[in-house]
Amino acid sequence: MSHNTFGHLFRVTTWGESHGPAIGCVVDGCPPLLPLTEADIQPFLDLRRPGQSKFTTQRQEPDTVRILSGIFEGRTTGTPIALHIDNVDQRSRDYGAIAEQFRPGHADVTYVLKYGIRDYRGGGRSSARETAMRVAAGAIARRVLEGVTIRGALIQIGPQAVDRSRWDWATLRDNPFFCPDPVMAAQWEEQLAAVRKTGSSVGAVIEVVAEGVPPGLGAPIYGKLDADLAAALMSINAVKGVEIGAGFAAAMLHGEENADAMRMHDGSVAFAANHAGGILGGISTGQPIVARFAVKPTSSILTPVPSVDRHGHEVEVMTRGRHDPCVGIRAVPVGEAMLACVLADHLLRHRAQNPHAPATAHLPRN
DSSP states (O other): OOOOEEESEEEEEEOOHHHHHHEEEEEEOTTTTTTTOOOHHHHHHHOOOOOSSTTOOOOOOOOOOOOOSSSSTTTEEESOOEEEEEEEOOGGGGGGSSSSBBOTTTSSSHHHHSSSSSSSTGGGSSSSHHHHHHHHHHHHHHSSSSTTTEEEEEETTTEOOOGGGOGGGGGGGGTTTOOHHHHHHHHHHHHHHHHHHHHHHOOOEEEEEESSSOOSBBBBBTTOOHHHHHHHHSSSEEEEEEETTTTTGGGGGHHHSOOOOOOEETTEEEEEEOTTTTTTTEEESOEEEEEEEEOOOOOOOOOOEEEBTTTEEEEEEOOOOOOOOOOTTHHHHHHHHHHHHHHHHHHHHHHOOTTTTOOSOOOOOO
């Protein structure tokens, strides 16, 4: 299987399957002399870790990370950083019933159509288990992004969206949803309890924001920052849509409404709004990078759904085991990690071409 690597200068390669003995990744291109230990990575993995609430899969994985290479005396050496996590709570027997069947809405059928074989135990390589290594790589990327703050929030589950007038970043850790609206978080508890009881699942929307990003990241045409970010977010399991800034809502605005008016302030370009999501022409403006992505409902559900098996017989598929009623919850730290990796890659690319570029939105003087 090819295409297990993303990035240009900050490159991440992941390996491993959901029910294999371990998962891991190699991060190549990280600059030397950055302070880094397992303790810098583990807190981000703990945010994604399964089994932390009744609203996520009850698979119990400690996700304890080990650094195998690329670090000496607590600092990066500039060589490949290899990371390793053991899988300790696989229950492959739960998937015996679907070994010959394809779950509708899942990658089961496309893997067989492409490769002629699939690992049905938890989805193998198509499982969201792989995203743990993206989160670990994202923790390293944050070390590259000194002065940049990256945060994510769950802003919608099913039809119920947060009220932005109640948005409070400080409440994210006070509920099991990474929700910035405590009122909506309480409503989601009732909604997901009902969904779980019926044996179904529900989708979600996540918003990720990066503040402190310098202007100039990205390149015109084929190296656009928003294009790479969209691709990175779309590569997350179950993601079916991505938007930057105002996104699809921009289609409903007039030109003067969508335009982010500019003025000068203390010698720098200042913007009156951020409909562009911090990116114009594929290049960062210095404003916050804002992106949202939509996650489909979990495909592994207890509700019977018509399908076929690998022999061409028509069947009804019902998936037993431990699954997230809303996989979007644990996608929040994954979205943050992918944003961090893309920004770290573009920052290194920008420095290579523009080593003397300013870190603020100052216009060049002739």
